[in-house]
Amino acid sequence: MKVPQAVALTGLLVLISLACGAGQAGQSKPGAVRVTSTLTQVSALVRAVGGERIQLTALLGPNNDPHQFELKPEQVTQLARSAAVFESGAGVDKWLVRGLAATGGAVQTVDLAKHVHLRAGSAGEGGQDPHWWYDVDNAKLAAAAVADELARLDPAGRGTYERNAVALGQRLDAADRQIHAKIDPIPVQRRLFVANHDAFNYFLPHYAITLVGDIVPATDSIAAVRPADVARLVAGIRQQHVCAIFTETTIDPNLAAQIARESGARVFAGKLYGDALGEPGSPGGTLEGALSHNGAVMAEGFNSC
Numbered sequence: 001m002k003v004p005q006a007v008a009l010t011g012l013l014v015l016i017s018l019a020c021g022a023g024q025a026g027q028s029k030p031g032a033v034r035v036t037s038t039l040t041q042v043s044a045l046v047r048a049v050g051g052e053r054i055q056l057t058a059l060l061g062p063n064n065d066p067h068q069f070e071l072k073p074e075q076v077t078q079l080a081r082s083a084a085v086f087e088s089g090a091g092v093d094k095w096l097v098r099g100l101a102a103t104g105g106a107v108q109t110v111d112l113a114k115h116v117h118l119r120a121g122s123a124g125e126g127g128q129d130p131h132w133w134y135d136v137d138n139a140k141l142a143a144a145a146v147a148d149e150l151a152r153l154d155p156a157g158r159g160t161y162e163r164n165a166v167a168l169g170q171r172l173d174a175a176d177r178q179i180h181a182k183i184d185p186i187p188v189q190r191r192l193f194v195a196n197h198d199a200f201n202y203f204l205p206h207y208a209i210t211l212v213g214d215i216v217p218a219t220d221s222i223a224a225v226r227p228a229d230v231a232r233l234v235a236g237i238r239q240q241h242v243c244a245i246f247t248e249t250t251i252d253p254n255l256a257a258q259i260a261r262e263s264g265a266r267v268f269a270g271k272l273y274g275d276a277l278g279e280p281g282s283p284g285g286t287l288e289g290a291l292s293h294n295g296a297v298m299a300e301g302f303n304s305c
Ligand SMILES: [Zn+2]
Pocket: 067, 131, 197, 198, 199, 219, 220, 221, 274, 275
């Protein structure tokens, strides 16, 4: 019983010392387990599993692109005060390494990519596609890993964490069914997808959606775009009669607009949640909410042809 008491006491002291500047950490919760998360997708999973028993510091917000993110000094301080840090892994939050080094390397980290099934990705990201959270089964595996770690830090909460993870899994399954209901009636030959970057390869195969191409042909949203890649994509869009190009909430849509002009397609009005979810508390602020939204936007885009 010494461990949870020690954790609770540490958490309490940290809360007291942070009372005047919690910033993104939100409301102080006496006795809560203090943890930190990187990407908004990971934060949503940790928030859903941890519920009221944790105090979560989310490093990234809805407007942050994880492929081009730098930790602020106060975030490094928050890292040092965490009982555990949940990272998305597979290269997408590699900037965390420097922050952890600055803390002296004493903070426990949980690399969720190690608990899910990864697909191959582009070379720049270490050969693995880091956007695993848009696969419902992966999200459930990650939620179970989050529940395990939180139960290790707070054994008295194990039942709560496990129940929360199961309930989240049920909401994710419900979102998956909703997406199927919208996408399945659309003829497969009209399910043609062009996106800003390679963030949806875990999602598309579940709903028999064909990837025609990405404007940035890499899992890293800031990879260089070569004229030859643009020409190949424009040709593909024309050849396959793609009418809707989808954009993402965190990415400048100018290149998408240019490709639309050159190819005769148009940029679809609805934006997808790619590398970031919406504001916590909004419909797109949960993983299941963002998945449902993305499925609905894609269905509307395919139907608009
Ligand atoms: Zn990405």
